[in-house]
Amino acid sequence: MSARDEILSAVRVALRDADRSELDVPRDYRSAHASGDIVALFEERVVDYRASFARCTPDDLVSTIRAALGSASKILVPQGFPVELDGVPDADDLDSYDAVVTTAALGIATTGTIVLDHGPGQGRRALSLVPDVHVCVLWENQIVGGVAQAVARLDPARPQTWISGPSATSDIELNRVEGVHGPRKLHVIVVNEG
Amino acid sequence: MSATFVGMPAFPVAAREALADSQLRRNLEHATHTIRAKRAAVVGEVDEWEELRLAGAAIKDNTLLHLDEYLLQLEESLQARGVTVHWARDAREACDVVARIAQTHGVDEIVKVKSMVTQEIGLNEALAAQGIVAWETDLAELIVQLGDDLPSHILVPAIHRNRAEIREIFRRRMAAAGRPAPENLSDEPAELAAAARLHLREKFLRAKMAVSGANFAVAESGTLVVVESEGNGRMCLTLPEVLVSVVGIEKVVPTFADLDVFLQLLPRSSTGERMNPYTSTWTGIAPGDGPQEMHVVLLDNGRTRALADDVGRQALRCIRCSACLNVCPVYERTGGHAYGSVYPGPIGAILNPLLKGVGVDEQTDSLPYASSLCGACFDACPVRIDIPEVLVHLRTKVVDAHREGPPKAEAVAMKSASWVLSDARRLGFAERGLGVASKVLDRVGRRVLPGGRRALGRLPWPGSLWTNARDVPAPPAESFRAWWRKGGRP
């Protein structure tokens, strides 16, 4: 018998005497919503991870991004990024780039998370990983209250990267230290509805 | 990593060594207390925590009870997205699959995402035997690998090491594995992390093949999920050309929507954060983005054995958060190595016997007894695994497995106790014996307990098991029963 058939048969034998009727999954947790100003909550939670945070109007967006980029000179700006910036859309030698600027699919207020689904303006996954600085731009209406609302909006078919603060580790005495393999600086910019 | 858990002694013996290591005790106490406080704070923020636990347990139970159907669905979804699916009955089969894929591509080194299941199957050692080097890229795994050490925690395999020890390992061992540690490396965690970043970056950039596990595998969509902190997982999942993911068959969840439970439960229970820094999800091959060849190895390795145990089955809900380790009074004192497995702590004390079966080796049989049954693990478990219940159940299985053959002293004692305690007259008689002993011991016992009762000091074996570190009150001259029978009334 193949390994596949043997494992499936072992599963069936193991469950031979089990009551296999479907259990009710309580979904009450989905009705829990972050209350109040979720953009303010998002800001608070992003900052808690020691990421930097800025709000701007559509008109100030370019200057806000430039401020976040600071002295970075080699910059990646993926195809489909909504404003004109001085950068290249992709490269082979990602490690030689200082910073990357992307949009995101959404933001999660209660956890201070940004989710990239690598659509237009976000680039392939490695783009927002290898450079040491990541500037991520979201619009106010992209921010949802909690994880349940985020999962409901996302398309499983697309690759996703959930980012909560800069790269970090708790591997040394269980204290969080920022800066291992991913970007060591994360700047989140939220654009107010014009 | 050449160190191995094979041949470890039974828990009480292994624990003795750990208990005598005061540095280890301090490292563990510091780490477990830090993470406990963080977990308590972020769990306390979520009003619907109990609803999430109930939902998590129910989703996992439903999946396990229909595991054959969900596995077939997962296989189909993965194949539809260009992923090659392999099945492995045991560790050897799984390791062979991975080695074969590496050999097909002429690869002699791979990078690894931290994964419990590849530790469980001894993948690194199996690949090394085929001339393939596996580089661990998680910081703690790197510390363990460079230190030729063994993991002692599910989340933080190097939890037994403090910063000074880590600096020493980096200074001595990094050079032989690639880029050496910087000169003047201090023991500041940020500097240590930066040294790991530099050391591993060249490996990420040149790697052709990566091996990962998966925290979750979604049957409906074929999505795999890796939850991590450092970004080493993202590196491995996106930079190489070939990705092999070894996935235990219990990792399947029915739908993508079900992740809304686990992506809340796992980070808060695990690192004590609202969300871990990085979570990657991928659904087969994404053209132009990441590895263009993908394999998934679905592994049994004892899971169907655990599934067949109607009480123990719940252990397969485990999402490897390690909250139970962090709150366990036993783990806090002994650390993980004493459990002789990559799965230590309360979950290890049930998972190892369930995966391997009891009555085969003394080490595995000792694990269900490595608990005071205090219940802190159940309260911390995000998927409500009743670990104390399973521990007691497995103790019964261990005893039953040894009912044939010559009885141990313990079995004789329990049978005698059962005989005495099945009949009040027998118990009364035994108590009268204690009363007589009391009169003798009263003259021997030199210590007086606060409150005036006489105490016994060190007794010969088996009493020494108690009295090596604890006094014991001398038995009373008269039992309660005897007093009552005399017409004693308050």
Add this chain to the structure above:
Amino acid sequence: MKVAVMVTCINDSMFPDTGKSVFRLLRRLGVDADFPEAQTCCAQPMVNTGYLDEAVPVVRTFVDAFAGYDAIVTPSGSCAGSARHQHAIVARRAGDERLAEAGPRVYELSEFLVDVLGVSDVGAYFPHRVTYHPTCHSLRMLRVGEKPLRLLRAVRGLDLIELPAAEECCGFGGTFAVKNAETSTAIGADKARHVRATGAEVLVAGDNSCLLHIGGMLSRERTGVRVMHLADVLASTEEDA
């Protein structure tokens, strides 16, 4: 209501005064409780060590001894937990549902006082500095919560000091205390350290088994801290002082 006291095997043979305290206390509260003499043990030592077959006759004795009582009160969170949660396992093993019959009628002492009798001031007097260890099975198996503390706070003269890391296990764990003696005492040493840090004269708990362990360590370390069962404190009055 017909009330029986399950004294427990350890109290019967090693701590008879705790059994007497329970009767004194209940009498004072107007409850005429009985001590069914056929009682022995809840079978927890066998069940928790894995000897289910050996537990069967002990549980049978338990069920027979307490047949006909509406409430079975016991000065032990652990034994109450065993009867309520584990007798069903023994019943399944024996294929005899009757063995699970008594479990649901068992109350730990503080539960009986607060929930059934509805009292939190039992009229006790105990002029000492006291700290309280909530034993694991009371806390996490029975979920007695604040009940013992409510009872202690109402005791006149009693100065209650909070125990640091109170909810952590003491390391006793039944046969764990001898099967893994070194680990058990390593855990116990930390509990003893926390007790000493309170400066209390008396450590109180609802289980004499845990107190046997912690008290044994406190005595070996010559700390001078006395251990007492909750029942012994609640039974104390001005006359005893």
